[in-house]
Amino acid sequence: NAGVTQTPKFRVLKTGQSMTLLCAQDMNHEYMYWYRQDPGMGLRLIHYSVGEGTTAKGEVPDGYNVSRLKKQNFLLGLESAAPSQTSVYFCATGTSSHNEQFFGPGTRLTVL
């Protein structure tokens, strides 16, 4: 089992470009999350999903969109990238909000 995978691992964008980050899981978990991690800021929740076809905003949703068309995939989109979105992005999954979250290996995004 692969667990939680993220694609791509690294990406460099120019300001204004768009991209989509893919999170895939084979754990059959209902809950999926997208976080960003910045130095000295910890992990901040961007968007999350409690099941296929559902999404909700987290702490820092502005500039991002998400979709959960299939239970096993959670996509994070940047429509017009800005340098402030330079960060490491982590996807996580879980069976419920009160249980362990399983994190992917992360995607390092640089916006020039």
Add this chain to the structure above:
Amino acid sequence: GENVEQHPSTLSVQEGDSAVIKCTYSDSASNYFPWYKQELGKGPQLIIDIRSNVGEKKDQRIAVTLNKTAKHFSLHITETQPEDSAVYFCAALAGTALIFGKGTTLSVSS
């Protein structure tokens, strides 16, 4: 909304010493408090968690205590080893989402 404060931001100990990391939270309705360990270049991994109906939980060298009245919880690592060196995050459940502290970088020197 929920706010989680974590201290200290860095902690250096000698191998074999104990390490304590403290967190406070603001939302009295929070009822689930996990601790995650993140090694360099990897995603965070759960090491222990505690729910609000319990005051203390232990797992080998790791323990967590919770004081609901004071709204703070702490991670205790005894007999530290070099492989304990990592960044540790506390978190509190606010509704359906975790709010994380800013992290503590623990360095264990041999």
